[in-house]
Amino acid sequence: MAKILxxxxxxxxIHELSGVTKLIFFLLWCLTSMLTYDTRVLVTMLIxxxxxxxxxxxxxxxxxxxxxxxxxxxxxxxxxxxxxxxDQGTAIYGTKTVLFHIAGRYDVTMEQLFxxxxxxxxxxxxxxxxxxxxxTTNPSxxxxxxxxxxxxxxxxxxxxxxxxxxxDVQGEFTKIKHAQEARGIEMSGKASLISRIKNTATxxxxxxxxxxxxxxxxxxxxxLRGFGKHKKRTWYMGKPLGRNDYLAIAFTVLFSVAALVVTxxxxxRFYNPFG
Amino acid sequence: MKLKFGIKEVVAIGIGxxxxxxxxQIQIPTGIPNTxxxxxxxxxxxxxAVFGPIVGAVVGLLGHALGxxxxxxxxxxxxxxxxxxxxxxxxxxxxxxxxxxxxxDKKAIILFNVAQIVVNAxxxxxxxxxxxxxxxxxxxxxxxxxxxGAFLGNILIIGILGTLLCAGYSKIGAKxxxxxxxx
Numbered sequence: 481m482a483k484i485l486x487x488x489x490x491x492x493x494i495h496e497l498s499g500v501t502k503l504i505f506f507l508l509w510c511l512t513s514m515l516t517y518d519t520r521v522l523v524t525m526l527i528x529x530x531x532x533x534x535x536x537x538x539x540x541x542x543x544x545x546x547x548x549x550x551x552x553x554x555x556x557x558x559x560x561x562x563x564x565x566x567d568q569g570t571a572i573y574g575t576k577t578v579l580f581h582i583a584g585r586y587d588v589t590m591e592q593l594f595x596x597x598x599x600x601x602x603x604x605x606x607x608x609x610x611x612x613x614x615x616t617t618n619p620s621x622x623x624x625x626x627x628x629x630x631x632x633x634x635x636x637x638x639x640x641x642x643x644x645x646x647x648d649v650q651g652e653f654t655k656i657k658h659a660q661e662a663r664g665i666e667m668s669g670k671a672s673l674i675s676r677i678k679n680t681a682t683x684x685x686x687x688x689x690x691x692x693x694x695x696x697x698x699x700x701x702x703x704l705r706g707f708g709k710h711k712k713r714t715w716y717m718g719k720p721l722g723r724n725d726y727l728a729i730a731f732t733v734l735f736s737v738a739a740l741v742v743t744x745x746x747x748x749r750f751y752n753p754f755g
Numbered sequence: 756m757k758l759k760f761g762i763k764e765v766v767a768i769g770i771g772x773x774x775x776x777x778x779x780q781i782q783i784p785t786g787i788p789n790t791x792x793x794x795x796x797x798x799x800x801x802x803x804a805v806f807g808p809i810v811g812a813v814v815g816l817l818g819h820a821l822g823x824x825x826x827x828x829x830x831x832x833x834x835x836x837x838x839x840x841x842x843x844x845x846x847x848x849x850x851x852x853x854x855x856x857x858x859x860d861k862k863a864i865i866l867f868n869v870a871q872i873v874v875n876a877x878x879x880x881x882x883x884x885x886x887x888x889x890x891x892x893x894x895x896x897x898x899x900x901x902x903x904g905a906f907l908g909n910i911l912i913i914g915i916l917g918t919l920l921c922a923g924y925s926k927i928g929a930k931x932x933x934x935x936x937x938x
Contacts, residue, residue: 485825510830514890543828550828565894572892599893603829610824634765641769642776642817646825649770650777676783680794681916684778688801688920689927691774699766708762749892 485546485614486647493724494536494612499622500629501725505732506613512736513605517598518743518751525605525739533608536616543611554603558596562586569595575754591754598750619643624718633713641698652690656683764806768813771802775818779826785908795822796909797916799838800871803846804921805854811842833886834905837878841909844874852921859925864918871913879906 489495494502513525561568569591570576577590623640627633661667665679702708743749775795782791799818803811816839823830848870852863859867883905884898 485828510832514832517892546826546828549826553827560897561894564897564900568894602891606829610828610830614824634760638765638768638772638813639817641766642772642821645770645773646776646821649773653777673783673785677792677912677915680781680783681919683781684794684798684916684920685923687774687778688798688924691770692805692924695763695766695770698770699763702762702766708765 485543485611487618488542488615489618490537490616492535492537492616494532495616495618496722496724497616497728498625498719498721498725499617500625501721501728502613502617503622503626504729506609508732508736509609510606512739513602515749516739516743517602517749518739519594519598519601519753520751521739521743522598522601522605526601528735529605529608533612536612538611538615542615546611547607550603550607554600558599561596561599562592566592568592572750573752573754577754594753618717620717621719624715625721627713627715628718628720634708637707645694649687649691653683653687656686760809764810767802767806767810768817771798771806771810771814772818772821774798774802775814776822776825779822783912792908792912794912794916796838796841797912797920799842800845800867800913800917801920801924803842804849804852804867804917805924806846807849808843808846811844811846812839813842815839815842833890834883836886837883840878840882841871841874844877845870845913854921854925857925859921864922867918867921868914871917872910875906875909875913879903879909 509525509529513522516522565571566586567576567589569589572595573591575591576587579588579590579593581587619640622643623636626636626639657667660679660682665682666675667679743751775798778793778795778798781794783794784791795818799811799814802814816835819835819838820830820832823835845867848866851866852859854863879902880899884895884902887893887898888895
């Protein structure tokens with residue numbers, strides 16, 4: 481079974497922060513990284529992300545497997561960009577400094593390399609933020625904090641149930657898959673496309689039906705305990721935002737605004753060292 | 756059409772999202788580069804058909820964002836929103852499919868597939884590349900090829916697996932309420 485990122489308890493101030501604070505950080509961080517192509521901003525974000533990652537005491541064995549997968553995607557993406565559009569850099573920066581020629585329309589230009597470097601840094605600024613959010617946020621506390629922020633507790637509960645049941649559903653998926661493989665159903669690349677779809681269906685059908693049962697059981701249990709009867713509810717894991725939370729949120733907002741101001745100061749989201 | 760949002764929907768979003776995330780790991784390569792059949796899309800279409808547009812949209816949004824984050828370590832936002840749109844649009848006709856009541860017949864199958872093909876076209880050939888261009892400023896040709904690939908992969912998997920799931924579940928649902936009064 482593929483190892484996925486999940487919460488692990490540790491004693492750092494990042495773990496102590498409210499889940500909502502980390503969500504705000506995560507969303508604003510992604511947004512800023514999405515909008516900016518300014519190399520100076522991206523490098524600053526990269527350094528900050530690495531520092532935060534270090535402080536959260538995340539270990540390689542928690543994220544290593546996923547990290548390798550991200551690297552594969554990154555390489556494919558960078559190659560695909562070049563394959564489809566070797567002159568994207570020139571189109572953006574307006575100059576063309578050819579380093580050497582490969583074949584046909586494929587030149588290697590400084591502008592293209594610089595543009596793709598920006599794409600790579602963009603990836604690397606987001607990855608630590610995603611890892612940090614997932615491995616340091618306690619799902620129960622997160623749901624409670626969301627509700628404290630004024631989000632409807634139905635929404636909080638949906639998210640909490642999702643996070644709670646991902647390992648269960650995954651375990652069940654693996655169990656069904658092993659059972660079907662024991663019956664001789666081929667799941668690997670050896671089978672043809674149509675038979676692979678059919679074979680996948682032999683896992684998905686039982687999984688769906690047991691999940692539909694689970695939905696019935698869980699919602700009946702909640703109904704019996706009077707879920708949704710009142711407008712408000714209390715939480716075991718909830719905690720109010722503390723001083724560190726406000727500081728972190730303030731920092732995130734200020735940083736994002738500053739980053740965007742710097743990025744768009746010259747009217748373009750790109751930083752042009754060639755001009 | 757009335758929008759229902761009760762305990763069942765809360766739980767369906769939760770467990771549906773968990774399903775969607777868990778199934779992120781199955782990707783069937785089609786032989787066309789960068790194009791995979793994603794069974795998780797069929798699951799989302801099924802849940803939308805059973806529980807309606809809100810469940811479909813939230814499972815698409817939340818499931819895609821969480822699944823990508825957990826398995827790939829980064830979230831491709833411009834593809835998260837089209838996924839939510841697909842779930843929403845398929846779910847709009849939930850009452851017409853009547854999956855739970857055993858009413859998923861030929862007419863419902865046609866409606867389900869017309870809806871999914873139209874919304875997939877809008878989402879993957881229109882919305883996703885558009886957001887990609889706005890947000891990521893990547894080369895336009897690459898984005899439209901990727902979008903077209905996603906469109907093909909998704910209509911195939913939802914058309915085959917999604918339809919089968921709805922039909923199968925509809926049959927079981929019908930059995931539990933197929934008692935008729937004896938004279």
